[in-house]
Amino acid sequence: MPDAIEALPPLREVIAQHDLAARKSLGQNFLLDLNLTRKIARAAMPWAAPVIFEIGPGPGGLTRALLLEGAPRVIAIERDERCLTALAPLVDAATGRLMLHPGDALEADFAALAPPPWQVVANLPYNIATPLILNWLAQPDRIARMTVLVQKEVAERLAAPPGSKAYGRLSVAAQWRHNVRMLFDIGPKAFVPPPKVTSTLVELQPRQRPLAEADPDRLERVTAAAFNQRRKMLRAALRPLWSDADARLQAAGIDPTRRAETLTIEEFCALARLL
Missing domain, CATH: 3.40.50.150 (Vaccinia Virus protein VP39)
Incomplete structure (x- = not known):
C-alpha cells in the first residue's frame, strides 16, 4: 500500500x-x-x-x-x-x-x-x-x-x-x-x-480534568464580558453581568481594579461559578 x-x-x-x-x-x-x-x-x-x-x-x-x-x-x-x-x-x-x-x-x-x-x-x-x-x-x-x-x-x-x-x-x-x-x-x-x-x-x-470547576457556557459569558472591554477595569467590564460587580469580584478574591488579561483561568472559573 x-x-x-x-x-x-x-x-x-x-x-x-x-x-x-x-x-x-x-x-x-x-x-x-x-x-x-x-x-x-x-x-x-x-x-x-x-x-x-x-x-x-x-x-x-x-x-x-x-x-x-x-x-x-x-x-x-x-x-x-x-x-x-x-x-x-x-x-x-x-x-x-x-x-x-x-x-x-x-x-x-x-x-x-x-x-x-x-x-x-x-x-x-x-x-x-x-x-x-x-x-x-x-x-x-x-x-x-x-x-x-x-x-x-x-x-x-x-x-x-x-x-x-x-x-x-x-x-x-x-x-x-x-x-x-x-x-x-x-x-x-x-x-x-x-x-x-x-x-x-x-x-x-x-487534560484529565479541567483546570478548575466551571460551567462552559457561564465561563464563556464571563470571558466574553471581560475581554470585550479589556482596557477597562473588571468592575466596569463585568457590569453587564452584575450590577454589583465590585462586590462579586471581591467575593471571588479578585481586585476589582484589575483587567481581564491579568486573570488566571482558575480566577475566570471562580467568577463563572458566581453566575
Missing part, C-alpha cells in the same frame, strides 16, 4: 491535471512539500484514536503523509468538488484506509461518520480555523488530540499565558480543558499560493 501511494503522480501534476488553482474564498493554501507534510504527520504520532479527521485535504499532500506514516484510518472532509475528483486515485491506493466526505467541515456531523474518539490532524483553512477549533474544544471527551496548522497569530492566542497581549477568550477556552503546545513554524514560501503570514503547528491535548 505505501508503494501504491508513493507511485501516485507528484502533487504539482495533480494540481495541473485537475486545474486546482487555490481559491481564496475557500481559504486554500496548499502545502506540497512531502517532507513537511510527513513532519506534521509524525508530530501527530503516536496515533491517539482509530480515526483521524483531516479538514480541507486539497490535492492530498497531508493526506498522503498521514497514510504513509501509518494512520489507521483517515476521513478527509472537503467541500471543493475539484479536489474530491483529484483525490480519487489516492482513495484507491489507500485500500480502505481513506474516506472522503464532501461538505463543509463546520456543518459536518463527525459522530455520523465514525464513532468517537477521534484525532484531528489538519492544515486548517484560515477562514474557518477559529470556529472549528472552538467547536472541537467543547468535545474533549470525543477528540483525543488535535494537531492543526493555523496562522501563527491564532496559535499564539491559543497558547498565550495570562498577562500577555495575545491572552484572551480563545486562550481561556483552549487551556481550561487542554494542554496547548506550539510545535514549529512553517513559512509562507512552503505554500501554494504563499500566504502573507507564517503558519504554526499547534497541539491541543485534553
